[in-house]
Amino acid sequence: MTVVTLFLYRVLLYFACPWLLAYFFWRSRKDPAYRQRLPERFGFGLKAKQLQPGGIVVHAVSVGEVIAATPLIQQLQQQYPGKSITVTCTTPTGSATIQSRFGNSVQHCYLPLDYPGAIRRFLKALQPELLVILETELWPNLLHSCAKQAVPVVVVNARLSARSAQGYRRFAAISKPLLRNISLLLTQDRASSRRFRALGYTGVLQVSGNLKFELAIPATTSALVTHFQPAFARRLVWVAASTHAGEDEQLLALYPQLKQQFPQLLLFLVPRHPERFDKVAEMVTQAGLSLWRRSRAILAEPSTQPSIDIDIALGDSMGELLVWYQLADLVFIGGSLIPRGGHNPLEAICFAKAVQSGPHIFNFKEAYRQLQQQQAVTLVADSRQLLDNSRLLLADAKARQAQGLRAQAFFLQQQGATARTLRAIQTVTGAQMQLVKQQQGTEIFWFDPAFFEEISTQHFQSDWWLEQQAVIGSSEGRNTAYFVKYQQHKLVLRHYYRGGLVGKILHDQFWLQPVANSRAMQEYQLLSWMREQGLAVPRPVAARYQRSGLIYRADLLIELIPDSKDLAAILLQGGITAEQWCAVGDAIAQLHKLGVYHSDLNCRNIMLDNTGKVWLIDFDKCQRRTAGDWIQANLARLLRSLNKERALHPEFSWQPEHWPLLLQGYNQQLNG
Helix, strand or coil: HHHHHHHHHHHHHHHHHHHHHHHHHHCCCCHHHHCHHHHHHHCCCCCCHHCCCCCEEEEECHHHHHHHHHHHHHHHHHCCCCCCCEEECCHHHHHHHHHHHHHHCEEECCCCCCCCHHHHHHHHHHHHCCCECCCCCCCHHHHHHHHHHCCCCEEEEEEECHHHHHHHHHHHHHHHHHHHHHCCCEEHHHHHHHHHHHCCCCCCCHHHHHHCCCCCHHHHHHHHHHHHHHHHHHCEEEEEEEEEEHHHHHHHHHHHHHHHCCEEEEEEEEEHHHHHHHHHHHHHHCCCCEEHHHHHHHCCCCCCCCCCCCCCCEECCCCCCHHHHCCEEEEEECCCCCCCCCCCHHHHCCCCCCCCCCCCCCHHHHHHHHHHHHCEEEECCCCCHHHHHHHHHHHHHHHHHHHHHHHHHHHHHCCCCCHHHHHHHHHHHHHHHHHHHECCCHHHHHHHCCCCCCCHEEEEEEEHHHHHHCCEEEEECCCEEEEEEEECCEEEEEECCCCCHHHHHCCEECCCCCCCCCCCHHHHHHHHHHHHHCCCCEEEEEEEEEEECCEEEEEEECCCCEEEEEEHHHHHCCCHHHHHHHHHHHHHHHHHCEEEEEECCCCEEEEECCCCEEEEEECCEECCCCCHHHHHHHHHHHCCCCCCCCCCHHHCCCCHHHHHHHHHHHHHHHHH
């Protein structure tokens, strides 16, 4: 995101602040939870919660996303037992669901509104090593700040409809740079992947499936099902889930007509929003129907059940919808008789329930399309058709069962998204998550525990290595890098220096930056990421950041590439084969396909080992970028370096006819 675009976005946010506050207070009239913890929505009060910094933050907007994320969060807890997991949301119902499902096993707070200060306070308090966002909850300041602090962002279970993609294209000045800050994007389906690519996303993108097909049923559910089973077994139960204003009225109007044909019918209403519970209860009594409220039953006596003569049951408790689904004979999914886009049908079909929905299903269009193909869902155009279909299905238990079993079979076939998502996260962020961070006074160290159990200043001082008689060589050039032996490993120690005229004055001093943005740490992270993608680059093993007033110094330790020489040295001693020129082009193309800009791509930063494998080195000041003119500029820089060496050294084995061979390998990889 350009500086100007980000500035304008922030200005609009500040202008919108009074309206946002008014919205929270308006919602709080019916649901006081919306005015509670309000400072948390601006990033205040997080220190008082004593949140453990580091670890993984998982953002799930509300109830549906929390339910979908539950199996993934449980897997992350098992995979990274030593790291804290913080689950955030933006709604009180989402917060209640997090607390009921996870208790104290995770940390919890609201994700602040997308104001720069709020996001800064949030990231400072949590200092996450990884941010996992469910679906497409993409906020510019959040993603910009994560990129600035080198926090990898993974978007999982992403879905992008054609309608949403059109909106993103309309605001391409914001959306295109926004997508650049995402390290890994996992979509529910191929159509979403194509739309994200069309919007300009160039990072790692995979289709991992829909997490909502992997339902984690809370342990308390089975006990409640057993408890209510006797009372519900005597009734014909029609559950209307996640209903909205305008739908409850229609359903209550249909109930007396169905009651005439099915005297044992119980309509179980579960409104989407808690603030509507009392309103719906009032509508029931005004219609002259008898009412049982789950919340009143809990307060009076938890074992209270609806009697045989109750017309309407109101599910006005949190986190129990899965109980009512299991006890249902027929399920209607709300938000669909009115233009709200519908809600998730998958939680019902996993219990082999016959499901109905209205025509407005654009929020879950793909899921409904697939269910329709399997004849595993009923879509109705209006309340009249809903009445007719309900009469048919309530009268025919075998038809309900057959539809439910088809739906359940489809549900089971789609599973595996959690495992695929976890594997993708491990692949992209594996090295980052294994990184150990350590601070000693003004020094901060990052290191790979596979190389060092602990680390200190001396590991970054050439004099110490000389005292240990562990220096096995050094590089030639403007600034010396030392080759050292550490246990069974051979490493390269490199101190960072400034270049140009400024370098003659400041030498090795850089203006103060956040640790993650320092030269050494950025190169460490980039190398780790590239190795995870399968690129042949050196393995980083440790980095140091040393603060002194308003400046910092930095060092990096990387693994030495064994039995290798740079391309310039090889060409001074003799030529390479046509196959090797192609291999050089292939290696550069792999780099460019992943959007990595090499700031100094020249023939001295290309290595060949004794097997002929091509390695790329020296990624100082390099970065990931969206495809652009820099790609050809990279190639042009390499060509200039070859021509320069040839002009300086007549014996240099480089001829213009070698360049097409390099481009041949480059294009084959790029188009392969």
